Amino acid sequence: MALKSGVSFIRFKRLSHGIRLLSTHTRPEISQNGGKNADFPGVKAPYVTEMKLLNEHSYDPIPIYRVIDNNGEVIERTEEPRIDNETLLNMYKTMVQLNQMDKILYESQRQGRISFYMTNYGEEGIHVGSAAALLPQDMVFAQYRELGVLLYRGMTVTEIINQCYGNHEDPGKGRQMPVHYGSKQRNIATLSSPLATQMPQAVGAAYAFKRAPNNERCVICYFGDGAASEGDAHAAFNFAATLQCPIILFCRNNGYAISTPTSEQYRGDGIAARGPALGLHTIRVDGTDALAVYRAVERAREIAIQNKPVLIEAMSYRVGHHSTSDDSSAYRPVEEIQKWTQEENPVQKLKLYIEGKGLWNSDTEKQFAKEARDIVLRTMQQAEKKKKPHWKEMLEDVYYDMPPHLQKQMNQMEKHLKKYKEHYPLDQFQSE
Amino acid sequence: MALKSPPVLLGLLGRLSRRSFSTSKALASTPVTVRDALKQAIDEEMERDDKVFVLGEEVAQYDGAYKVTRGLWKKYGDKRVIDTPITEIGFAGIAVGAAFGGLKPICEFMTFNFSMQAIDHIINSAAKTFYMSAGAIPVPIVFRGPNGVAAGVGAQHSQCFGAWYGNCPGLKVLMPYSAEDAKGLLKAAIRDPDPVVFLEDELMYGVPFPMSDEAMSADFVLPIGKAKIERPGSHITLVCAGKATDTALQAANELAGNGIECEVINLRSIRPLDFDTIAQSVAKTHHLVTVEQGWPQSGIGAEICARVMESSAFFELDAPVWRVTGVDVPMPYTRSLEGLAVPRAPDVVAAVTAVLGNKIVEPIRQ
CATH class of the missing domain: 3.40.50.920 (Rossmann fold)
Incomplete structure (x- = not known):
């Protein structure tokens, strides 16, 4: 039926064209509905005469790219990333170091030594896979569960623990809750607590890069499946696409936003499905497979640097509680977690892969795990003993230049402390 | 720049008496509307520093909803005068991120009433990031647009945000009155290393004020924090x-x-x-x-x-x-x-x- 009317339509057009050639009159050509592309400013699409509503089942789910299986074996040889041995070892060691930090810092919060902590279990593959595929000049906007990325980029255990303890050697001057890291020299924007605000900001930073001549930097912005529900996320997708920014929008879909499972967070085909709809290059990847993440980010970077934004959705499972303020046993069965700590464990998978390559064995594992544990324990003990930042820091950096009213308060405080020093624990604070 | 023709002088005197301006030196000056003074400020600062750029709804091809950015898109092009999708939370966030990235954005809200959509970026990010990053990330940004009462636009488009933003440490909040204020303060805001909320009045945009030769110069900047x-x-x-x-x-x-x-x-x-x-x-x-x-x-x-x-x-x-x-x-x-x-x-x-x-x-x- 459609074909038939199409043919007659063509005939009609030919005929009218012939008539128009003969005629001295000019009559505007009116295109007919059916079988032709529409030319609305908002969309270019074909007309149809059959009414059809689309729903989440109209498309196949976006597949999940993976490189290795649960035994650390490469599934398709051609897909194996070319990563030198040193980098592979560095990736794996970062995972082990990360696990040790999580274990000990989590415990230290339970013991009341620090006020807050968030573990990264289950997402180690995402962290090291993505971090290894980036270049040092690339800028990272993290959410809060990306400690492995920071470690891989060279933030030291000491810097991280000093931040958690808020002592005077904390690069953040003790001004933020634990886990709100930042490092300008490593191109890591300081973490911000409000959820998803980093997303449009990351696009803005990418825009700033785009404006630099011969730009060779991109931005990676991490966010969770819960953050993707914020208005900021939509704004970021839309602005990245319309401003054509060199950015990788990286969703860590770990199944839970605190206690809210993804089934209550969104409908449809996850976060990745939003990418093509908004004009973003998009890939969904197995976040428990560090090599697949590496390959995806490596490719995404190539695309992004040409000012074509990319959305990556990395599927994983948040093995730990959301934070030290959460007890996930209240909303999920323990058995559910087991699958992800055993057969789909990202650390295990990469370990089996490097073991297969002869780069690692149980002895090196044992030795390195001990080293990783010792350095955390040692650093923690040192961090605890370090003094708090100078009290004056409280008034610094509110403005670029300290305004007179803050200066005045500082002077008053100084005089007061001089006079009544015996009433204050000044020995616990860094002095000038 | 002295006045040349008596009719202009008379007109100006008439306006002066009507509006009761107090400054006598204004007599030797040029009448400029607040709108044009704002545009002058942006134009001069964009000329002076290529890190400065404008973004917002309708600011480019349409010259701004209130024509404050008239002609700037033609002069500076797409890279520096950017029309954005209609998402305050988005373009305010973009502006903050661009400031993190080393640029100096001027973020126009079509009216400050819409800035409430983006207030998290202004308060929690723009105002606090310099502090939260321990002084590593300055946020040189200007949020500007008409504030307060306009005419006949109802409850949701008529409120003053002076006290709202004035409440937050980390922000500087400016409220120009005259054309001279508008120009001198906006230039100061753009040059300032801290985030500045710049509250204009829609009803003042079209009002001409005498501007001295000094104020007309590209070097004219007013100090922030001086009444x-x-x-x-x-x-x-x-x-x-x-x-x-x-x-x-x-x-x-x-x-x-x-x-x-x-x-x-x-x-x-x-x-x-x-x-x-x-x-x-x-x-x-x-x-x-x-x-x-x-x-x-x-x-x-x-x-x-x-x-x-x-x-x-x-x-x-x-x-x-x-x-x-x-x-x-x-x-x-x-x-x-x-x-x-x-x-x-x-x-x-x-x-x-x-x-x-x-x-x-x-x-x-x-």
Whole structure:
């Protein structure tokens, strides 16, 4: 039926064209509905005469790219990333170091030594896979569960623990809750607590890069499946696409936003499905497979640097509680977690892969795990003993230049402390 | 730049007497609208520093909803004058991120009422990131656009954000009144390393003000945090900002006819607040009335009252301080009521008369 009317339509057009050639009159050509592309400013699409509503089942789910299986074996040889041995070892060691930090810092919060902590279990593959595929000049906007990325980029255990303890050697001057890291020299924007605000900001930073001549930097912005529900996320997708920014929008879909499972967070085909709809290059990847993440980010970077934004959705499972303020046993069965700590464990998978390559064995594992544990324990003990930042820091950096009213308060405080020093624990604070 | 033709001079004098400008040097000057002064400021700063760029809804091809950015897109192109999708949370976030990335964005809100969509980026990110990053990431950004009462736009488009943003440490909040204020303060805001909220008045955009040769120059920058005495006087101090300055000056003009000389202080800057200028004036006049378009509770006037209470300026007072503010209701849409919901010159005259009469009665409920 459609074909038939199409043919007659063509005939009609030919005929009218012939008539128009003969005629001295000019009559505007009116295109007919059916079988032709529409030319609305908002969309270019074909007309149809059959009414059809689309729903989440109209498309196949976006597949999940993976490189290795649960035994650390490469599934398709051609897909194996070319990563030198040193980098592979560095990736794996970062995972082990990360696990040790999580274990000990989590415990230290339970013991009341620090006020807050968030573990990264289950997402180690995402962290090291993505971090290894980036270049040092690339800028990272993290959410809060990306400690492995920071470690891989060279933030030291000491810097991280000093931040958690808020002592005077904390690069953040003790001004933020634990886990709100930042490092300008490593191109890591300081973490911000409000959820998803980093997303449009990351696009803005990418825009700033785009404006630099011969730009060779991109931005990676991490966010969770819960953050993707914020208005900021939509704004970021839309602005990245319309401003054509060199950015990788990286969703860590770990199944839970605190206690809210993804089934209550969104409908449809996850976060990745939003990418093509908004004009973003998009890939969904197995976040428990560090090599697949590496390959995806490596490719995404190539695309992004040409000012074509990319959305990556990395599927994983948040093995730990959301934070030290959460007890996930209240909303999920323990058995559910087991699958992800055993057969789909990202650390295990990469370990089996490097073991297969002869780069690692149980002895090196044992030795390195001990080293990783010792350095955390040692650093923690040192961090605890370090003094708090100078009290004056409280008034610094509110403005670029300290305004007179803050200066005045500082002077008053100084005089007061001089006079009544015996009433204050000044020995616990860094002095000038 | 001296005036050449008598008709212009006459016209200017006429306008001067109508609007009761106090500055005599204004006679040797050029009339410029607030809108053009703002544009001049942006244009000069974009010329001076290629890190400066403008983004917002309709700012490029359409020249801005209120034409403040007229011609800038043609001059500077797509990279520096950017039309954005309609998402305040998005483009304010983009602007903050671009500032993190080393640029100097001027983020235009079509009106400041819409900035509430993006207030998290302004308060939690722009204002605090320099501090939260331990001084590593400065956020040199200007959020600007029309603020406060316009005409006939109802409750959701008529509020003053001076007190809202003035509440937050880390931000600087400016409120220009005249063309000279607009130009000098906006240039200062763009050059400032801290985030600045720049609150304009839609109803003032088209008003021409005389601008001196000095103010017309590309080097003209006003200091942030310094108030301007628009009219000296000895009997009572009127403190105001933005369009309320116009109201206060009208009232002062009227009161001068009755032998009452008001000292009118145009704050220019809400944060930092130039309290020294207020205190010095109060020491001279011993009476104080504040005038603002925003709501009374926790407003700019309330802050000034509190600072007077907390300082020796309190002992200079011969009478309680009164606030003349917008009425404590959502803005009525009805034109007749709308006009009455914001301070008018007669309200200020009444307040001054009451304060000078030392009538300690229940203040008129605003």
